[in-house]
Amino acid sequence: MSKRYNRFSDISTSEKILNTVFLLTIGLAYLVALINMYYTHQARDGKPGISIEDIVILYHGSNQQTRLGSAINGIMEPNLRFKSDKEVILKWIQNGAEEFTYKTDIAPILNRDCVQCHNPASNPNLPDLTNYIGVSTVAHAGAASLPSLIKVSHIHLFGIAFILYFIGKIFLLCDMNIYVKRIAVVIPFIAMLLDVLSWFITRWFSGFAYVVVLSGTLMGLSMAIQILLSIYQMWFYKKTSNLTL
Known part of the structure; x- marks a missing residue:
């Protein structure tokens, strides 16, 4: 039975x-x-919405665009208090993302507009933008x-x-x-x-x-x-x- x-x-x-x-x-x-x-990963390729290319950039990286550059051109742009800061960050990336200019030009922007979410305590799933090492990993082209x-x-x-x-x-x-x-x-x-x-x-x-x-x-x-x-x-x-x- x-x-x-x-x-x-x-x-x-x-x-x-x-x-x-x-x-x-x-x-x-x-x-x-x-x-x-959707809101975290969309527009990494510089285009509205989420696509397979956004997933590729997230995990595989991109030879044309860094993760930070993609985010600044897409999802993170509205978070910048001053629109001119976008060009400052993109120019810094294009010039090699040096640590010296990070401290003087980039850190003040990120600390003001980004680190409230991009820090290990608030969201361990997001890139850590509280220090140069964390920022450098997303400011250079490459895989996760x-x-x-x-x-x-x-x-x-x-x-x-x-x-x-x-x-x-x-x-x-x-x-x-x-x-x-x-x-x-x-x-x-x-x-x-x-x-x-x-x-x-x-x-x-x-x-x-x-x-x-x-x-x-x-x-x-x-x-x-x-x-x-x-x-x-x-x-x-x-x-x-x-x-x-």
């Missing part, structure tokens, strides 16, 4: 409410994260540094893994084909791991930027399906089943 496991029809209304508000909050947080990602990728990766893996686990635990209460369910709970984890791995590969092979986009999209879609299906079955689905886990 097969063992019977709990389904949404077996849990209390209080548990359903708790699960629902958790899933809705996670869904909203993910949408906000997407908006933040390995230390920065490792730092972002471990934060991403720890945080997202916990979220996927709790979403999956709730999703397991769905009444559906057990083999489909087993595959469904694994897909977002595989997509997350592929996404992070692709960051490092894109550093050397720019074409892998497409894998970054596709794996991130797969993870988001699989999360959305689990969330929506779980909420639907909690409140609207009546059929029960003796399927085993």
Whole structure:
């Protein structure tokens, strides 16, 4: 005789409410994260909106444009209090981004307009603009540094893994084909791991930027399906089943 496991029809209304508000909050947080990602990484190529070229510049770098130059021409330009400061920074980059002129010409601008967000305490995912070493890494053409990728990766893996686990635990209460369910709970984890791995590969092979986009999209879609299906079955689905886990 097969063992019977709990389904949404077996849990209390209080548990359903708790699960629902958790899933809705996670869904909203993910949408906000997407908006933040858009505004953080768009226009690196100097053009409005986010494109595959922006992803290439983020991880692989660009021979034509540095990360700081791309940001000053795009997303960071509105943050400058004086528009003339844009030309000061771009000229400094073109002249070799020397440390001496950084201290006299660039540091005062960045300290005034940029470091409130671009510092390790506020946002470890953004480049550190509080000192010359941090600014230099984005003022010269080249790929994202390995230390920065490792730092972002471990934060991403720890945080997202916990979220996927709790979403999956709730999703397991769905009444559906057990083999489909087993595959469904694994897909977002595989997509997350592929996404992070692709960051490092894109550093050397720019074409892998497409894998970054596709794996991130797969993870988001699989999360959305689990969330929506779980909420639907909690409140609207009546059929029960003796399927085993």
